[in-house]
Amino acid sequence: MTRKITRVLVTGALGQIGSELTDELRERYGRDNVVASDIRSDESSPVVTGGPWVVLDVTDPETVEKTIVDNRIDSIFHMAAILSATGEKNPQLCWKVNMDGTLNILETARRNNLARVVIPSSIAAFGPETPRYNTPQETILRPKTIYGVTKVSGELLCDYYVRKYDLDVRGLRYPGIISSETLPGGGTTDYAVEIYYKAIEEGRYTCFVKKDTMLPMMYMPDCIKATMNLAEADFDDLVHYSDFNVGALSVTAGDIAESIRKHIPDFEVDYEPDYRQAIADTWPTGVDDSAAREEWGWQSDWDLESMTEDMLRKLRMKLLF
Numbered sequence: 001m002t003r004k005i006t007r008v009l010v011t012g013a014l015g016q017i018g019s020e021l022t023d024e025l026r027e028r029y030g031r032d033n034v035v036a037s038d039i040r041s042d043e044s045s046p047v048v049t050g051g052p053w054v055v056l057d058v059t060d061p062e063t064v065e066k067t068i069v070d071n072r073i074d075s076i077f078h079m080a081a082i083l084s085a086t087g088e089k090n091p092q093l094c095w096k097v098n099m100d101g102t103l104n105i106l107e108t109a110r111r112n113n114l115a116r117v118v119i120p121s122s123i124a125a126f127g128p129e130t131p132r133y134n135t136p137q138e139t140i141l142r143p144k145t146i147y148g149v150t151k152v153s154g155e156l157l158c159d160y161y162v163r164k165y166d167l168d169v170r171g172l173r174y175p176g177i178i179s180s181e182t183l184p185g186g187g188t189t190d191y192a193v194e195i196y197y198k199a200i201e202e203g204r205y206t207c208f209v210k211k212d213t214m215l216p217m218m219y220m221p222d223c224i225k226a227t228m229n230l231a232e233a234d235f236d237d238l239v240h241y242s243d244f245n246v247g248a249l250s251v252t253a254g255d256i257a258e259s260i261r262k263h264i265p266d267f268e269v270d271y272e273p274d275y276r277q278a279i280a281d282t283w284p285t286g287v288d289d290s291a292a293r294e295e296w297g298w299q300s301d302w303d304l305e306s307m308t309e310d311m312l313r314k315l316r317m318k319l320l321f
């Protein structure tokens with residue numbers, strides 16, 4: 001049986017996805033019913049000023065428990081994490097936040113009989129042995145980054161809580177997310193966001209992966225739609241739980257540059273691959289998301305051209321006016 005989402009906690013709410021997800025959740029469930037949280041604060045952010053807000057470190061189990069109980073939370077959207085590039089610089093912190101944090105969220109949800117937990121995974125769950133083209137839902141998961149290791153472990157842990165404790169836990173393997181609201185927080189696909197900012201601010205960009213690096217990407221409105229469609233799906237319709245492939249775009253860095261050049265013809269890009277190239281090379285170029293389509297009706301709305309037009313329009317408003 002699928003219980004209703006009524007009182008929500010968002011962790012990592014100041015992050016790239018959390019900030020826009022919090023906005024959507026407040027729209028859907030009411031401003032006062034969505035408690036946003038993060039380990040840091042930012043008084044200038046609408047996440048902090050636009051509704052209930054607490055500072056919360058997800059690695060601290062007592063504070064997680066107290067926040068859930070005091071605020072009568074019944075559903076958690078767990079966005080707090082250390083991402084791939086930052087994770088390689090501090091693997092121990094990545095493990096602590098991604099694994100201890102996820103376990104604290106799952107345990108608190110289990111003890112308090114919560115209605116729903118949404119915990120994202122990532123295309124970083126894949127590795128060099130995974131088929132790179134149209135990567136299947138069920139496939140080899142042997143990532144070589146610590147971030148990927150935590151994402152595979154997180155998927156397995158979430159599915160364990162579904163089967164062992166009947167807890168309603170769901171999650172998607174997000175591709176690289178492109179957005180104009182909040183800058184990304186240290187992932188390997190950050191170039192796909194930076195390139196738009198630099199196109200407007202400087203008219204040139206030095207990209208940290210090679211021109212022909214193709215990765216799965218998704219525009220933020222599709223990311224929010226996928227998250228909410230899965231969160232609100234009937235649990236009885238799900239065969240998978242925490243590891244849905246979701247596809248939208250498969251584009252190279254050069255494709256993105258070319259789509260920007262249709263609007264800013266003299267935009268210049270050079271390519272100086274760094275340590276993140278090696279991470280990108282272990283990830284798929286695109287995923288088979290038929291399970292998400294069949295089980296909860298996934299369909300993307302945005303292609304490269306419509307995304308580029310929208311990104312440039314929004315960033316011009318944000319950066320130039």
Ligand SMILES: NC(=O)c1ccc[n+]([C@@H]2O[C@H](COP(=O)([O-])OP(=O)(O)OC[C@H]3O[C@@H](n4cnc5c(N)ncnc54)[C@H](O)[C@@H]3O)[C@@H](O)[C@H]2O)c1
Nearest residue numbers: 012014015016017018039057058080081122174176177185
């Ligand atoms: N953005 C992407 O392209 C992408 C792709 C695949 C998966 N994901 C996943 O989506 C989720 C959200 O990612 P994002 O891009 O918004 O990340 P982000 O780095 O932008 O935000 C993460 C937030 O977590 C917070 N945080 C870090 N440690 C914390 C702690 N101990 N307690 C509480 N908060 C803490 C940070 O302050 C930050 O605001 C993560 O699980 C991430 O792995 C993101």
